[in-house]
Amino acid sequence: MEEQGRRRAGRPRTPLLSRELILDTALRLLDERGEAGAGMREVARELGVRPSALYNHVAGREDLIGGIRELISDRIDVDCFEELPWDEALIRWADSYRAAFAAHPPTIALLATTPLTPDSRTSLMYDAVVRALVRAGWPEERALAVIVAIEAFLLGAALDAAADPDMLDPGPRDDVREFSGAFAARKRALAAAGGGPADEAYRIGIDAIVAGLRAELISGR
Amino acid sequence: MEEQGRRRAGRPRTPLLSRELILDTALRLLDERGEAGAGMREVARELGVRPSALYNHVAGREDLIGGIRELISDRIDVDCFEELPWDEALIRWADSYRAAFAAHPPTIALLATTPLTPDSRTSLMYDAVVRALVRAGWPEERALAVIVAIEAFLLGAALDAAADPDMLDPGPRDDVREFSGAFAARKRALAAAGGGPADEAYRIGIDAIVAGLRAELISGR
DNA sequence: ACCTGAACACCGTTCAAGT
C-alpha cells in the first residue's frame, strides 16, 4: 500500500493484516476496478503483501466473497417490519436491500453466483420478515416462499442494474418495429423523467409483486 | 472423443470441428459436470482436439457462452402472445422461459453474469411481447419496463432453482424461532405436496407479479 | 502467530509451423 522497502521473511513485530482490513480493501477494489480487481493477488498487492499472507486471515477466495456479502448485507433495513404494515415494510425492506447492493455494482454478479453460507445475521433477517408475515396472516408454511420470491426479483433486478443500460438496444433494423418503437419511447420518457431503465423496471416489478401478494392474502388464496 | 492415435500437425482432410459441434458439446459437458466442465480446455479435450483448434470456430470463451445462451433461448415460447390474452400469455412465456433454463441448471449462473450480446432472435422475442402488451393497452414507453421486470424475476428465480434447496436452513438454534418454524413447516408442506422450494417461490412470485400488473393496467395508473 | 518465497496445478489465448 504505502510500504516501499522489501520486507524480510518472517513474522512481523506487529501484524500487517486483519480479516477486516482484507475485506474492506477487497470491497474497495471491487468498486474501483470492477470484478477483476477482487482477486487474491490484487488484494494482496494493494495491501503490499504476498498473496499467501492472506490465507492467515481468510480461508480462501470463497470466504473472501462471503465476507464481502456480509459487509453489504449489514446495510439492509429490517427494523421496518416492527414499524410498518407488512406490505409497506416489504417494500421498504426491498428498497433498502436493493440500495445496499446498488451501491456496489461490481459485486452483484460476483455475489449472485457464489452460494451463500448461511450466517447468523442473515437468519436474523429472515426471522424478522417471517414474523411480520405470519402476524399479518400469511400461513407459516408459505412465508418463506414469499421471501424467496422477492429476493429472486431483487437479485435479478440488481444484476440488471449492473448491466449496460442500453443492453436491449435493437439497433437500426426494420423487422422489430414495435420493439424499436418501445425502446425509443422509453428513452424519451426516461430522459424527461430522470432515472435509468433499471430503476423503472425495479419500481414496476416490486410494486406489482407486493400488490399481487396483498390481493392474494385478502382473497384467502 | 473416440480418436485414439495421435494426429499429426497440419490441416485435416475433413474438418474435425464446427461451431455447432463445439456449442453442443459445451452444453452437454456443462450439464454433465457443472460449470467447471465448460472451459475451453475441457471442451477441446472432449472433442479430442487441442484448445487452440477451437479458435478457428469460436471467437473465444465469451462467444462460446453466448452461443450456449442462444441454444437454450430457442426453447422459449413466444407464440402464446398471438393466442392468449396478454396476462395469460405472460405467464405462459415466463413458464417456458424458466423451463428452458431449468433444463440446464449449471448454465444459469454462467449465463446470468455474462453480458448478452444482442442477437436478432432475442430482439424478435421482445418484439412479440411488446406488441402484445401495447395491444392490451400498456403505454408504449412502459412496455419494456414490464418485460425487464419479469425477466429480472425469472433470472433470480432460475439462480435460486440452481442453488441448494436447503440453502436457507437455519440449523439448530433458538434465537430465530419464527424462521425455524417456517422452515420446518415449509418442509412438511412440500413433502406432502411434492415439488421443491424454488418451484413454490417461482409460482407465488410470477402469479403475484402478473396479478399486480393486471391491477395496475385496469386502474389506469 | 504471521509473514516471504518458491512452487504447483490450473486457466484463456496467441501464433508459427505443418498439411
Added chain:
DNA sequence: ACCTGAACACCGTTCAAGT
C-alpha cells in the same frame, strides 16, 4: 482453411523456511 505444439500471461492455493 484448419489443425498441432509450444509458449505467454494469468489465476488460486500450498507449504517450508524465517522471525
